[in-house]
Amino acid sequence: MSRHTQQLFEWARESRENPRIPQPTTPEMPAPEHVQLEPDPKLEQLQAPDWSAVPCPKPLPEAVAEGVFGTTTEGPIEPDDEEIRGMTEEHGRELVAILADIQAVQDARRTGEDPRTGKQPRMPEAEIKLREFLDQEEPRLRSAYAAALEAYARGFGPQATAALDSWTRKTVADCTIEPKDRYDPGHPWHYLPEGDNAAPVPVDSIEPDIDVGKFLERELPKNPIKRKEKLRAMLEQEKQRVAHDKRRYQEIVELGAEALSRYDREIAHTTDEMARATALALKYNHLRYGLGRVAWLEVRLGVTS
DSSP states (O other), X not given: OOOOOOOTTOOOHHHHHOTTSOOOOSOOOOOOOOOOOOOOGGGTTSOOOOGGGXXXXXXXXXXXXXXXXXXXXXXXXXXXXXXXXXXHHHHHHHHHHHHHHHHHHHHHHHHOOBTTTTBOOSSHHHHXXXXXXXXXXXXXXXXXXXXXXXXXXXXXXXXXXXXXXXXXXXXXXXXXXXXGGSOOTTSXXXXXXXXXXXXXXXXXXXXXXXGGGGGTGGGSOSSHHHHHHHHHHHHHHHHHHHHHHHHHHHHHHHHGGGGSOHHIIIIIOSSHHHHHHHHHHHHHHHHXXXXXXXXXXXXXXXXXX
């Protein structure tokens, strides 16, 4: 079947005029000039983008029918899996570049360094020009990022667009934030898009906090026989608690905010995202604590899991 050669996401004019296809609301602006950052040796060992993990959804049937992906004499074009991956990867690269530039601008506001040179201005006039540049650059970049997402949504829908946005934010975090600067999984911001936007640690990969065992010592009797009996009882209790916490943690991982109470979602927290992140962080800490107690007790009893 013959096909037109079509640049990525240059939607057909008919689809742009059709009210059933979501239209971008961001005013047209010139493409943002790429901010070339100075090489940072501290970031050389960080994780490289995993392009294979880019989410590749099916296009919206109505978008295909309206010719969003182009048309031929035989009708609308429906992209195949390979074409969808190519389009989505290319779109992902664009989003990553824009978001990285946004982060560079934000870092420049904090450090006072020019993101184009990696150096601080020496003269007051240069400082003023840098502030003016940053004041113009950030809204322009944010507008470009929003417009790129809106264009993608016209072909693939809001759910697929949210997945691509999430992948982009995680990718930029993985590639630009040093491990020592990340939030611990026991902190809600480890999971939030505004923070690390990280995935939950697999339940079987959570490491025990061995140091918590020292707090158990004061609960144990001095008598050796009674002490051993107490250790066994405490170990059984802690194992049951850990098993319960693992099940609950996995529920939150799989169901997100749907696993939480109405109080957690509507009263204790302002958004489902924050409710989920807080619940994950809390349960992660419970598991580290419980696993640490189990490990400490097993050592004292001379047993292994």
